[in-house]
Amino acid sequence: MCKEDILRKLTIKCFHIKEVEFGNKSNINDGKLILNKDSFKELSNEEDVIDEIKIHIIKPRDHDRYVNSIMDFIPISTKVLGKIGQGITHTLTGVYVMLTGADTDGKQMAEFGSSEGILNDKVSFGKSGTPSKDDYIIHCDVTLKSGLEFNRNLSLTIHRLCDNFIQDIRNILKSKDGRNADEKHEYYDRLRHGKKKVLIVKQIAGQGMMYDNQLFPNEPSGFTGGRSIIDLGNAPVIISPNEYRDGAIRAMT
């Protein structure tokens, strides 16, 4: 037995969602997530580059439908105690956010190949980075006004608006009693004395529009409050295992 030192603990409590629907007031109760059907309408008016933001609830296996190019799949997680990498995080399972984007002319928010098409054909379901076929998908479809020059700022705007939308759900998830969680996972950052020391290096995008990543947002897997790897000069940033698995990286590729 080698000697181990525990550096810090992260507890992720999962609340499983079995049903998602629109209602008058956002809420999470008994495995049911209700989205306020009016709240996101204001999102569309927040930025003048946006023509419309539509939120669709995609039921499990209801994937025979056209979607614009997929910008991201995002878990819905929130800090309840402590900062990213330690303390307590609440997360939803059974439901993930899918962000898509295009302009009114159908020009896709993508640079190096795009994934618009029938959802069933455009996603390899059940991977680490994608929902399973049995999950609900909250589809945040952003339509930009016609004729805009696609640039980094536009991409950041879309991610910010989507994050604002998710924050409403996070605020409800934050207030859930952790004792009612469906699953609880404990993770430790540790020193394993005398064992081979290994560093993982992840080379991520940092070239510009659609090639960006946000580090250390305020909320797990969020956007707001984070720092872009581009703005950090693409120089290496060391992240602890627990920070990493607590959503320290928001992909914007």
Place this chain on the structure above:
Amino acid sequence: MGIGPSTKETTLHHFRDPLLDVVSDDKDIDLVGIAVLGTPQDNKEKYFVGGRVAQWAEALRADGVIISVDGWGNSHVDYANTIKEIGERNIPVVGLSFIGTQANFVVDNRYMDTIVDFNKSEEGIETEIVGENNVNNIDSRKALAFLKLKMNRE
């Protein structure tokens, strides 16, 4: 060239990263951390950030490094250089990359002898299917097994 729909790692992928799980769960490994570095546009910058991450590995007294990349083509210029910088510091290094039939390395060097190709498509190409050509548990275990071999050879 850069990151296509099938190779990009989504935010959900980072949240449930299989490489992190495999390495952190291995009781014979002391995982010192994850160094995240960007992929700049300019060649001078590519060499700068690659050198910095290799110096981090040395400063951490790492016995080994696993480096993964979710882009290809131009991103492989950075990737090859970073592996060389790490290798020249006598630190065993194993890579993970999408290669398939489409993304053969535009540059390579003698330290790139253990690269796990995480292509999953039959044709070996960027299929534009999200999640298809991503690192999974088996790729991660292969990479760690290669690294253990290399570290034990030192």
